[in-house]
Amino acid sequence: xxxxxxxxxxxxxxxxxxxxxxxxxxxxxxxxxxxxxxxxxxxxxxxxxxxxxxxxxxxxxxxxxxxxxxxxxxxxxxxxxxxxxxxxxxxxxxxxxxxxxxxxxxxxxxxxxxxxxxxxxxxxxxxxxxxxxxxxxxxxxxxxxxxxxxxxxxxxxxxxxxxxxxxxxxxxxxxxxxxxxxxxxxxxxxxxxxxxxxxxxxxxxxxxxxxxxxxxxxxxxxxxxxxxxxxxxxxxxxxxxxxxxxxxxxxxxxxxxxxxxxxxxxxxxxxxxxxxxxxxxxxxxxxxxxxxxxxxxxxxxxxxxxxxxxxxxxxxxxxxxxxxxxxxxxxxxxxxxxxxxxxxxxxxxxxxxxxxxxxxxxxxxxxxxxxxxxxxxxxxxxxxxxx
Amino acid sequence: xxxxxxxxxxxxxxxxxxxxxxxxxxxxxxxxxxxxxxxxxxxxxxxxxxxxxxxxxxxxxxxxxxxxxxxxxxxxxxxxxxxxxxxxxxxxxxxxxxxxxxxxxxxxxxxxxxxxxxxxxxxxxxxxxxxxxxxxxxxxxxxxxxxxxxxxxxxxxxxxxxxxxxxxxxxxxxxxxxxxxxxxxxxxxxxxxxxxxxxxxxxxxxxxxxxxxxxxxxxxxxxxxxxxxxxxxxxxxxxxxxxxxxxxxxxxxxxxxxxxxxxxxxxxxxxxxxxxxxxxxxxxxxxxxxxxxxxxxxxxxxxxxxxxxxxxxxxxxxxxxxxxxxxxxxxxxxxxxxxxxxxxxxxxxxxxxxxxxxxxxxxxxxxxxxxxxxxxxxxxxxxxxxx
Numbered sequence: 035x036x037x038x039x040x041x042x043x044x045x046x047x048x049x050x051x052x053x054x055x056x057x058x059x060x061x062x063x064x065x066x067x068x069x070x071x072x073x074x075x076x077x078x079x080x081x082x083x084x085x086x087x088x089x090x091x092x093x094x095x096x097x098x099x100x101x102x103x104x105x106x107x108x109x110x111x112x113x114x115x116x117x118x119x120x121x122x123x124x125x126x127x128x129x130x131x132x133x134x135x136x137x138x139x140x141x142x143x144x145x146x147x148x149x150x151x152x153x154x155x156x157x158x159x160x161x162x163x164x165x166x167x168x169x170x171x172x173x174x175x176x177x178x179x180x181x182x183x184x185x186x187x188x189x190x191x192x193x194x195x196x197x198x199x200x201x202x203x204x205x206x207x208x209x210x211x212x213x214x215x216x217x218x219x220x221x222x223x224x225x226x227x228x229x230x231x232x233x234x235x236x237x238x239x240x241x242x243x244x245x246x247x248x249x250x251x252x253x254x255x256x257x258x259x260x261x262x263x264x265x266x267x268x269x270x271x272x273x274x275x276x277x278x279x280x281x282x283x284x285x286x287x288x289x290x291x292x293x294x295x296x297x298x299x300x301x302x303x304x305x306x307x308x309x310x311x312x313x314x315x316x317x318x319x320x321x322x323x324x325x326x327x328x329x330x331x332x333x334x335x336x337x338x339x340x341x342x343x344x345x346x347x348x349x350x351x352x353x354x355x356x357x358x359x360x361x362x363x364x365x366x367x368x369x370x371x372x373x374x375x376x377x378x379x380x381x382x383x384x385x386x387x388x389x390x391x392x393x394x395x396x397x398x399x400x401x402x403x404x405x406x407x408x409x410x411x412x413x414x415x416x417x418x419x420x421x
Numbered sequence: 422x423x424x425x426x427x428x429x430x431x432x433x434x435x436x437x438x439x440x441x442x443x444x445x446x447x448x449x450x451x452x453x454x455x456x457x458x459x460x461x462x463x464x465x466x467x468x469x470x471x472x473x474x475x476x477x478x479x480x481x482x483x484x485x486x487x488x489x490x491x492x493x494x495x496x497x498x499x500x501x502x503x504x505x506x507x508x509x510x511x512x513x514x515x516x517x518x519x520x521x522x523x524x525x526x527x528x529x530x531x532x533x534x535x536x537x538x539x540x541x542x543x544x545x546x547x548x549x550x551x552x553x554x555x556x557x558x559x560x561x562x563x564x565x566x567x568x569x570x571x572x573x574x575x576x577x578x579x580x581x582x583x584x585x586x587x588x589x590x591x592x593x594x595x596x597x598x599x600x601x602x603x604x605x606x607x608x609x610x611x612x613x614x615x616x617x618x619x620x621x622x623x624x625x626x627x628x629x630x631x632x633x634x635x636x637x638x639x640x641x642x643x644x645x646x647x648x649x650x651x652x653x654x655x656x657x658x659x660x661x662x663x664x665x666x667x668x669x670x671x672x673x674x675x676x677x678x679x680x681x682x683x684x685x686x687x688x689x690x691x692x693x694x695x696x697x698x699x700x701x702x703x704x705x706x707x708x709x710x711x712x713x714x715x716x717x718x719x720x721x722x723x724x725x726x727x728x729x730x731x732x733x734x735x736x737x738x739x740x741x742x743x744x745x746x747x748x749x750x751x752x753x754x755x756x757x758x759x760x761x762x763x764x765x766x767x768x769x770x771x772x773x774x775x776x777x778x779x780x781x782x783x784x785x786x787x788x789x790x791x792x793x794x795x796x797x798x799x800x801x802x803x804x805x806x807x808x
Contacts, residue, residue, distance in 0.1 A: 035659055035666075036436070037436025038433075038436060039433065041429065041430065041431065041432040042428065042429040043429075044428065045426065045427070045428040046425075046426065046427040046428065048424060048425050048679070049425060050424060244647065244663050245640065245643040245663050245670065248640075249636055249640075249670075252639045253632065253636075255635060256631045260631065275629070276422070276632050279679065280632050283632065291433075
């Protein structure tokens with residue numbers, strides 16, 4: 035086990051009607067906020083009205099900035115920073131999934147920074163201060179409601195980069211009922227993202243990680259069991275609740291404690307979604323199994339354990355490679371069963387830009403901690419993903 | 422799943438030589454602290470010197486109060502409060518296990534309170550403010566290093582009561598090496614406490630708690646596997662690390678999220694250790710199986726799940742009661758295997774004060790959430806515990 039530091043400073047408010055408490059929470063930080071969200075779905079289903087009612091009850095003045103797109107853009111972050119400065123905003127409330135939350139985090143650090151906010155994502159600057167922010171989560175997926183960083187896409191060159199560590203939400207409101215109206219497509223894409231967050235942490239070369247191995251396996255099994263319930267019964271509160279809370283547990287870094295996570299698949303996927311603008315979770319369902327096929331040889335025992343404990347695969351202790359491969363197959367089968375794509379071709383992406391993506395992916399050096407990957411390795415993984 | 426609020430504000434600094442960072446952390450809160458500890462063991466093994474070195478390096482002035490006893494006493498808390506006021510202390514550092522930490526928490530809330538500190542434990546007052554405090558953990562057991570409350574014994578009537586919610590440590594330093602010198606007795610008593618913290622949360626009547634069920638089972642299995650390693654190899658860093666981190670995960674309330682924990686066994690045990698001054702973990706190893714035998718009928722399925730998932734018991738799906746009883750037996754067998762007592766008689770406690778303990782236990786009303794327990798029930802459980 036590795037040494038670590040860990041804290042989970044975000045207050046989670048979880049359950050039915052949890053959004054009615056948003057005014058009470060925001061009030062602790064100021065009386066004028068920016069509400070930041072994506073499309074109109076939050077207005078269609080009444081969530082927007084409930085939030086505004088709670089804020090008004092506490093006498094909080096509201097400035098709006100909607101229209102955040104998936105793979106949130108630097109240009110909107112810059113607009114948000116200008117708006118916050120002009121309006122003297124004290125608090126940012128993100129309502130949405132990872133895109134709205136990440137965009138809000140970027141605005142929150144940009145407002146107090148004299149230079150260009152992209153500096154945090156290009157590695158030029160580190161976050162020292164941030165406007166306080168909170169979230170009302172609508173899509174269990176990115177885990178940004180409990181994390182300290184964010185991912186932003188720079189349209190100038192289509193770079194999708196993470197940065198901004200140090201922007202934990204003060205609170206996150208998680209009401210599983212809000213996820214009832216998600217389409218099955220949105221739901222499974224979220225599940226892929228959640229599972230990838232666990233898998234990135236699970237596949238480590240660090241030895242003696244029993245507790246966190248088991249916590250990770252517990253989270254994966256819960257997600258696998260409950261997404262199947264939701265696909266047949268989208269308004270099943272308990273199954274939605276299991277997925278929503280799993281999405282936060284997957285990404286609050288408890289599952290990284292004492293371990294060295296990989297993050298290679300995430301970086302490869304960022305190159306795909308930066309160019310093709312596909313949902314991150316869709317890309318991860320394609321990249322992760324491809325990555326697994328390329329790297330499993332570097333720790334067959336761990337892949338065999340994954341097969342046995344997460345998918346109840348048959349134990350062939352004299353042939354761990356057979357078990358390892360069975361685990362990868364079972365993950366692919368599961369993704370396919372719930373309706374996720376598992377190859378680039380399925381979503382209409384051909385092989386013409388693989389070289390370009392592989393090159394961009396390692397621009398800042400090799401990626402991945404489980405197995406260090408150079409351009410050649412990334413290209414091979416992309417080829418496997420192509421199928 | 423129940424609605425919940427959850428945060429885990431304590432910063433964990435975990436690993437080898439973690440105590441060398443104590444000065445850096447304390448410095449954020451002030452330049453004069455009270456160091457609060459139990460017996461001389463922290464001086465014998467060099468821990469005290471390493472902490473003092475780190476504090477001195479940052480120029481922090483140190484006032485000392487040692488001598489905290491197991492089942493920490495109200496009288497010492499009162500002494501500590503007086504000392505802190507006289508010396509104008511800004512921060513309290515507890516070095517030890519649950520007793521030193523709980524005593525420090527009680528002092529921290531008492532210093533800023535005009536009335537008698539026992540008010541917080543008798544239910545007369547609620548914590549509104551507290552001196553900041555930090556911990557250097559020496560015994561993985563009580564989980565007080567990550568919790569917001571404390572348990573204090575009032576010698577006037579030998580009442581042992583919990584209270585003081587709202588005193589999360591600012592940081593807790595967990596170095597598994599510090600636990601190398603614990604005796605096997607101290608170690609197994611700690612394990613009993615850790616397991617009881619998980620079990621109190623596991624046995625709930627709330628339905629649809631899959632994620633937290635599985636996280637709890639993961640924690641129990643990890644503890645069960647690693648204590649066996651430690652008993653043969655006390656300086657096994659990784660096994661000590663698994664137990665130490667499990668002890669915190671067991672009690673930081675993640676495993677309570679969405680559930681209603683029981684806490685009946687803890688309350689019964691408090692009556693035993695208040696009168697007989699036995700270690701809390703020893704009492705819990707005796708009370709918990711007795712409680713299980715008395716209440717399993719009220720949710721046989723949950724007890725059968727415990728047997729199957731935690732102890733890999735044989736599945737008799739046509740006879741869940743058989744499975745439930747097998748799980749209780751396996752827990753008792755495990756306690757016995759690692760050297761814990763499982764009856765009051767074994768530790769020299771007879772049946773003459775059972776009535777008195779049962780009566781005190783329900784003085785403020787029935788206890789327990791899994792199955793509400795009155796005086797008669799508590800007495801029956803104590804009789805089972807007598808054996």
